[in-house]
Amino acid sequence: MELQQSSDFTKSAHKPAQNLKIREVAFEDYDQIDALQIAYKRPARPYEEWEHLWANNPAYLSVGRAWSKGWVVERPDGRIVGYLGNIPLFYELGGERLLTAVAHAWVVDLDYRPYSLALLDLYFSQKNVDLFLNATVGPAGHDSFNIFDSPRVPTGDWGRSVFSITNRQGFLAAWLREKAIPIARPLSFGLAGALAIVQSFSFRALPRNGAEHPFQLCKNIDSRFDVFWECQRRNNPHLLLAVRTREALEWHFKYPLRNDRVWILTAGTNPITAYAIFLRYDNPAHSLTRMRLIDFQALDGNITLLAPMLAWALESCRREGIHMFEIIGLRPEKMRVISELSPYRRKLPCWMYFYKAPHPKLAEKLADPNAWDPSQFDSDASL
Numbered sequence: 001m002e003l004q005q006s007s008d009f010t011k012s013a014h015k016p017a018q019n020l021k022i023r024e025v026a027f028e029d030y031d032q033i034d035a036l037q038i039a040y041k042r043p044a045r046p047y048e049e050w051e052h053l054w055a056n057n058p059a060y061l062s063v064g065r066a067w068s069k070g071w072v073v074e075r076p077d078g079r080i081v082g083y084l085g086n087i088p089l090f091y092e093l094g095g096e097r098l099l100t101a102v103a104h105a106w107v108v109d110l111d112y113r114p115y116s117l118a119l120l121d122l123y124f125s126q127k128n129v130d131l132f133l134n135a136t137v138g139p140a141g142h143d144s145f146n147i148f149d150s151p152r153v154p155t156g157d158w159g160r161s162v163f164s165i166t167n168r169q170g171f172l173a174a175w176l177r178e179k180a181i182p183i184a185r186p187l188s189f190g191l192a193g194a195l196a197i198v199q200s201f202s203f204r205a206l207p208r209n210g211a212e213h214p215f216q217l218c219k220n221i222d223s224r225f226d227v228f229w230e231c232q233r234r235n236n237p238h239l240l241l242a243v244r245t246r247e248a249l250e251w252h253f254k255y256p257l258r259n260d261r262v263w264i265l266t267a268g269t270n271p272i273t274a275y276a277i278f279l280r281y282d283n284p285a286h287s288l289t290r291m292r293l294i295d296f297q298a299l300d301g302n303i304t305l306l307a308p309m310l311a312w313a314l315e316s317c318r319r320e321g322i323h324m325f326e327i328i329g330l331r332p333e334k335m336r337v338i339s340e341l342s343p344y345r346r347k348l349p350c351w352m353y354f355y356k357a358p359h360p361k362l363a364e365k366l367a368d369p370n371a372w373d374p375s376q377f378d379s380d381a382s383l
């Protein structure tokens, strides 16, 4: 696709007009895309992990050649100055499989920003897609999703996170570093003491993970997860759910499992009756270590195991010295359990989760908050 700067998407350019090409991304573009992400301080990933987003993705393998992995903006000299990845995922609603597209790692060089909306337009123009889901929209992309009539997911608070501090001294040192106070470490010891007094009240109500709730920490995802998913999808036809087969979970968590960045906690042995997945989500710029709840699934929608599983995670974070434990975006009934355990809130830079259902019937179903059970497993929030 040739695009002139006189297209509908043109804004004032910083550089003289050039004929740029927008074309489908190829795996060979990795080095240039990686450089662009790094230049704009976006998270980069090794080639193997980037390729894995498609190469071993069950939805991509099923859709095959009909799927574009995304698009790049290319200068006449071959330099890539813009990128938007396009990841397919399978979801289900009412027993029907939905092909979902996730816009991933959108970035456009400042000098070529007039082309950014052209990339997003290609993404939203895909005809073979049932649903567009984006749970990692940042402040830079927020307004553009409005332009494409992509509404907010109607349940869960995706503009705020709930968190606990599980290593006071480490958390305060990171916080002071963010505020650029030079004597961060020594000062953090003193402040940690003050915070301990506050927290000793906040955590009094923590349920204990005793013999009542024997949980297992899984080192791999086995066939019991297929049995569990079959029950979940049969019991919840009214909910939009990301497909959670063993194959899908293995693909999703392949590298976190390999790098010891994920805890998969199960209740019940065979069958599994509930599971919770926690993922490391560190902020290296501030030396802040974090653990996030990614997913909690329980048979029959029974959320009584959520509190003891969270208690287990909080204890594990404290034991391992992880600074902070965080949760974003769950349904109100799950969030109520969490609010009792996690005393702090922080405002996120913007609302993060948007969707778009091109077919009016699906759009009508998804306008109902009760059709959603959102979590950080959705979209590319934990990919």
Ligand SMILES: CC(C)(COP(=O)(O)OP(=O)(O)OC[C@H]1O[C@@H](n2cnc3c(N)ncnc32)[C@H](O)[C@@H]1OP(=O)(O)O)[C@@H](O)C(=O)NCCC(=O)NCCS
Pocket (backbone or CB within 6 Å): 040, 042, 105, 106, 107, 108, 109, 113, 114, 116, 117, 136, 137, 138, 139, 140, 141, 142, 143, 144
């Ligand atoms: C994402 C991107 C392609 C969008 O390009 P765009 O549609 O042309 O939008 P702009 O870059 O002009 O930014 C849109 C708005 O967000 C603001 N913004 C940009 N980056 C921001 C940030 N990190 N924090 C807060 N606001 C930001 C801009 O100031 C602008 O607001 P304004 O119109 O009031 O000035 C481009 O901003 C980019 O490449 N950013 C770096 C990569 C990135 O952040 N990707 C995440 C996408 S969710």
